[in-house]
Amino acid sequence: MAVFREVFLVLLLTAAAVVSKPNIVYVLTDDQDVKLGSLDALPVLKSLMTDQGLYFDNAFVTTPVCCPSRSSILTGKYTHNHHTYENTVERGCDAPSWRTLNENKTMGPYMSMAGYKTGFFGKYLNNYGEPGSGVDLSHIPPGWTRWFTLQGNSKYYNYSVSNQGVKESHGDNYTLDYFTDVIKAEAVKFIEESSDSPIFMYIATPAPHRPATPAPQYESRFVGQVAPRSPSYNFDSKDKHWIISEGTPVMTKEVIGLVDELYEMRLETLLSVQDLLEAVVGALEKQKVLNNTYIFFNSDHGYHLGQFKQQGEKRQPYEEDIRVPLIVRGPGIKPNTTTQALALSIDMAPTFLDLAGWPLPEDMDGQSLKPILLGEEPAETNYQFLVEYFGAGTSPGVGCFYYGPYVPFLHDCVNNTFLSLRMHDSQNGDQIFSDFFSTDAVPMSQSDIYFREYYNITEDYWELHNAVASLTDKETEEFENTIWNFHMCTGSSCHKMRGKKNSRA
Numbered sequence: 065m066a067v068f069r070e071v072f073l074v075l076l077l078t079a080a081a082v083v084s085k086p087n088i089v090y091v092l093t094d095d096q097d098v099k100l101g102s103l104d105a106l107p108v109l110k111s112l113m114t115d116q117g118l119y120f121d122n123a124f125v126t127t128p129v130c131c132p133s134r135s136s137i138l139t140g141k142y143t144h145n146h147h148t149y150e151n152t153v154e155r156g157c158d159a160p161s162w163r164t165l166n167e168n169k170t171m172g173p174y175m176s177m178a179g180y181k182t183g184f185f186g187k188y189l190n191n192y193g194e195p196g197s198g199v200d201l202s203h204i205p206p207g208w209t210r211w212f213t214l215q216g217n218s219k220y221y222n223y224s225v226s227n228q229g230v231k232e233s234h235g236d237n238y239t240l241d242y243f244t245d246v247i248k249a250e251a252v253k254f255i256e257e258s259s260d261s262p263i264f265m266y267i268a269t270p271a272p273h274r275p276a277t278p279a280p281q282y283e284s285r286f287v288g289q290v291a292p293r294s295p296s297y298n299f300d301s302k303d304k305h306w307i308i309s310e311g312t313p314v315m316t317k318e319v320i321g322l323v324d325e326l327y328e329m330r331l332e333t334l335l336s337v338q339d340l341l342e343a344v345v346g347a348l349e350k351q352k353v354l355n356n357t358y359i360f361f362n363s364d365h366g367y368h369l370g371q372f373k374q375q376g377e378k379r380q381p382y383e384e385d386i387r388v389p390l391i392v393r394g395p396g397i398k399p400n401t402t403t404q405a406l407a408l409s410i411d412m413a414p415t416f417l418d419l420a421g422w423p424l425p426e427d428m429d430g431q432s433l434k435p436i437l438l439g440e441e442p443a444e445t446n447y448q449f450l451v452e453y454f455g456a457g458t459s460p461g462v463g464c465f466y467y468g469p470y471v472p473f474l475h476d477c478v479n480n481t482f483l484s485l486r487m488h489d490s491q492n493g494d495q496i497f498s499d500f501f502s503t504d505a506v507p508m509s510q511s512d513i514y515f516r517e518y519y520n521i522t523e524d525y526w527e528l529h530n531a532v533a534s535l536t537d538k539e540t541e542e543f544e545n546t547i548w549n550f551h552m553c554t555g556s557s558c559h560k561m562r563g564k565k566n567s568r569a
């Protein structure tokens with residue numbers, strides 16, 4: 065009898081533990097800036113997320129371009145550990161090597177092992193299901209219960225999805241096909257059909273990525289709004305690395321008009337993301353589980369619109385590109401609060417696993433933000449982290465890459481390859497030191513460093529003047545040693561370095 069009672073008790077406790085697991089919803093936009101003010105245009109996002117939760121004032125990505133950054137988000141790893149260097153299959157994006165090395169170690173399989181019903185809605189990796197990737201849309205990565213995923217890169221109309229491994233093609237009828245709305249409906253359905261288990265949802269919208277096609281009802285909502293004329297806007301900087309100082313011409317009047325138009329359309333596409341959030345929150349409320357759900361709002365990297373003459377793009381080590389919005393609401397999180405704590409793209413997977421009560425895998429480079437979310441630990445505001453970027457050329461190792469649905473412009477080059485050390489501490493403020501490499505070859509070599517930049521961001525908020533000449537040789541050497549150690553770090557050695565701070569003294 066006593067034995068029975070114990071068994072019963074254990075069962076009861078286990079059941080209680082399972083039931084109390086919180087739901088987790090991760091909403092990821094594509095190319096959304098934070099430094100240029102996109103959040104200011106989104107009142108519904110503010111009332112549903114910022115007013116209800118914790119805003120991270122210092123959220124960054126560790127690689128400012130789609131596929132490598134999404135790979136970091138999914139795996140909790142720096143680019144040097146997941147080996148997705150660029151957006152192409154040749155450089156690892158949804159390549160066969162991704163599937164053997166990483167795909168069963170993303171947050172999906174772990175959350176599934178932690179007892180979650182998992183759902184993926186939207187953009188996975190830029191080459192998913194594309195010819196050349198080695199798999200078609202029948203491929204469902206391990207660990208995902210529901211799979212409703214875009215073929216290839218961000219689109220709004222005329223796309224195909226893998227609907228549970230079956231190809232489904234869409235045209236351009238707004239009511240039936242607008243991609244943000246389509247994943248909204250699928251996400252809501254998933255919530256409605258999941259009352260009996262904790263759910264984990266990854267919802268990745270096309271917005272506000274190019275072509276930035278707004279829904280018809282939002283088409284002229286921001287007419288006349290122009291890209292912010294920041295001090296760095298169209299600034300003809302001559303003391304920066306090659307692609308900026310020599311490769312990029314000053315924007316003409318025509319280009320300025322096109323960038324402004326893109327700015328307007330980007331904001332308009334985000335209005336549909338607000339609709340998506342509203343629907344998801346509404347569905348959770350209807351299921352009476354909103355109070356047991358963490359909702360994250362984030363972007364895969366930032367974006368610049370005219371800074372240092374560069375038309376709309378990412379791929380640079382400046383704040384516009386590496387900073388991202390991150391807002392989290394959920395049980396135990398104080399509403400309407402802001403933290404100065406560091407949050408990185410590689411922290412997403414560790415944070416979700418921690419909230420799910422699953423141990424952090426030893427090979428994850430990121431760290432859980434749960435103690436910050438729940439106010440269990442004061443924010444560590446002395447920190448440093450690495451930004452890694454591998455420049456894209458016409459083919460691996462060669463040349464430059466021009467792009468433009470509007471006016472083609474120099475978009476990236478193999479020598480736009482960099483390792484940056486981004487630092488903050490109370491004495492020295494915000495600093496960034498960058499090494500630029502003449503080739504995107506892996507492994508990287510110190511002998512390929514051809515240029516250096518340094519900014520005291522506290523003093524030079526728009527990073528207008530490269531102050532590398534103000535550093536002593538010893539300071540430069542110390543920054544470079546730290547960069548190199550970071551570039552070799554894995555798991556706990558990355559965690560250890562993050563808290564340390566190089567100081568100039």
Ligand SMILES: *[C@@H]1O[C@H](CO)[C@@H](O)[C@H](O)[C@H]1NC(C)=O
Pocket residue numbers: 115400
């Ligand atoms: C959020 O906090 C600010 C002050 O920190 C206050 O002015 C504002 O009214 C608050 N908003 C809500 C929705 O509580």
Ligand SMILES: *[C@@H]1O[C@H](CO)[C@@H](O)[C@H](O)[C@H]1NC(C)=O
Pocket residue numbers: 168169173174
């Ligand atoms: C991934 O697959 C490998 C090889 O099949 C296996 O050893 C490993 O345990 C798997 N990892 C996870 C998280 O499922």
Ligand SMILES: *[C@@H]1O[C@H](CO)[C@@H](O)[C@H](O)[C@H]1NC(C)=O
Pocket residue numbers: 221222235236
């Ligand atoms: C979708 O494709 C059709 C057929 O190619 C084309 O006529 C239409 O303009 C496309 N729609 C959009 C929004 O690109």
Ligand SMILES: *[C@@H]1O[C@H](CO)[C@@H](O)[C@H](O)[C@H]1NC(C)=O
Pocket residue numbers: 237238239240
């Ligand atoms: C778009 O789809 C809706 C719903 O099926 C339909 O009522 C409408 O006629 C379609 N519009 C066009 C232009 O085909």
Ligand SMILES: *[C@@H]1O[C@H](CO)[C@@H](O)[C@H](O)[C@H]1NC(C)=O
Pocket residue numbers: 352353355356
């Ligand atoms: C969550 O809300 C539901 C009703 O919507 C309520 O029944 C439940 O007790 C609440 N749970 C907590 C932990 O507040």
Ligand SMILES: *[C@@H]1O[C@H](CO)[C@@H](O)[C@H](O)[C@H]1NC(C)=O
Pocket residue numbers: 306462463464477478479502514
């Ligand atoms: C950077 O690469 C481009 C394209 O190969 C080349 O034209 C340019 O000279 C290179 N810049 C430097 C400083 O090597």
Ligand SMILES: *[C@@H]1O[C@H](CO)[C@@H](O)[C@H](O)[C@H]1NC(C)=O
Pocket residue numbers: 491492493495520521522523568
């Ligand atoms: C950066 O600038 C701030 C503000 O002027 C200053 O307090 C700080 O000491 C500077 N940091 C370094 C490393 O010089």
